[in-house]
Amino acid sequence: MKLIFSPASPFVRKVNVMRHEGQLVDIISLTPVQTTALSTDPAARSANPLGKIPALVLDHGKTLFDSRVICRYLNDLSGAGLYPKATLWDVLTLEALADGIMESAVLMVYEARLRPEEKQFETWVEAQWSKIAHALDALEQNEFTILGGDLHFGQLAVACALGYLDFRHPDRNWRDGRTSLDTWNKMMQDRASMQATLPEG
Numbered sequence: 164m165k166l167i168f169s170p171a172s173p174f175v176r177k178v179n180v181m182r183h184e185g186q187l188v189d190i191i192s193l194t195p196v197q198t199t200a201l202s203t204d205p206a207a208r209s210a211n212p213l214g215k216i217p218a219l220v221l222d223h224g225k226t227l228f229d230s231r232v233i234c235r236y237l238n239d240l241s242g243a244g245l246y247p248k249a250t251l252w253d254v255l256t257l258e259a260l261a262d263g264i265m266e267s268a269v270l271m272v273y274e275a276r277l278r279p280e281e282k283q284f285e286t287w288v289e290a291q292w293s294k295i296a297h298a299l300d301a302l303e304q305n306e307f308t309i310l311g312g313d314l315h316f317g318q319l320a321v322a323c324a325l326g327y328l329d330f331r332h333p334d335r336n337w338r339d340g341r342t343s344l345d346t347w348n349k350m351m352q353d354r355a356s357m358q359a360t361l362p363e364g
Contacts, residue, residue, distance in 0.1 A: 165192045167210045167218040171364035173265040173327035174230040175217045180319050181234045183356035185241025191219070231258060234316060245316035253309040257317030260307065264298050264324040267291040272331050292335065295328070303341040310347065322351035330362045 166182070168175040182191050196204035196216065203214035210218035211228040218228040219236070227233050238245050246254055271291050274283055302310060302321065309317060325348045328337045338345040351357060 164190060164222055165194050165220045167194050167196055167207055167216055167220065169196060169198065169216055169364070171330075171362050172216055173269070173323050173362070174262070176323045176326065176360050176362060177230045177261075177320055178217045178219070178233050178237070179360040180323060180356045181237045181241075181243070181245070181316065183359050184245060184319070185237050185243040187237060187241055191237075231255075231262065234258075234320075238316065245314065245319070247313075247315055250309060250315065253307075254315045254317040257307050257309050258320040260298055260301075261317070261320035261324040264295050264321075265327055267294045268324070268327055268331060292332075295337070299337055299341055299344060303344045305343075318351065319354075319356070322348060322354075322357055326352065326357065327362065 166175075166178060168179070182188055194206060196206045198204035198207045198214065198216060207216050207218065208214040210220055210226045213228070215228065217230055217233060218226050219233045220226050227236055235246060237243075268291070271288050274288050274291075278284075301307065309315070310321065325337070325344075328335065
């Protein structure tokens with residue numbers, strides 16, 4: 164199998180974390196691409212008609228895409244048990260929250276990097292940050308009790324989202340007023356799978 168990826172993508176990091184947690188590093192090779200919302204790498208387009216990453220090309224040539232699909236597949240393949248049946252819908256909902264944080268954070272990056280400065284829409288950027296802030300506040304206030312307890316992939320997805328905020332938006336200081344979430348995040352970031360998948364670029 165091979166993973167079409169960019170090391171800066173938080174969605175790719177999710178898959179890479181599962182790759183490590185499921186002990187699949189040796190059977191999934193990495194194919195790096197340089198792709199943006201305005202310029203799609205041919206390898207990404209070949210693997211996924213949408214041209215988005217990550218995309219996992221299976222040994223028989225079929226491709227899986229969308230990080231949630233790939234992570235579920237790799238979890239089942241490895242038997243990692245990171246989507247426990249008893250709490251499955253809570254875990255998936257937490258993962259969806261993490262993905263929403265990532266999506267808004269990536270859109271903020273696109274606005275700054277891909278639009279000419281005179282066309283950047285600051286109100287829209289702040290609206291994206293507002294979504295992130297509300298999600299972080301909900302996590303801080305323990306509205307998602309599934310954040311605690313035994314390890315599952317919803318937790319790892321949130322850790323990837325917080326790592327991306329540190330990577331691309333350090334000036335936003337997401338930790339301000341969120342000491343419980345910060346403490347939890349420090350513990351998660353120390354995991355070997357998180358340390359092995361630090362974003363680059």
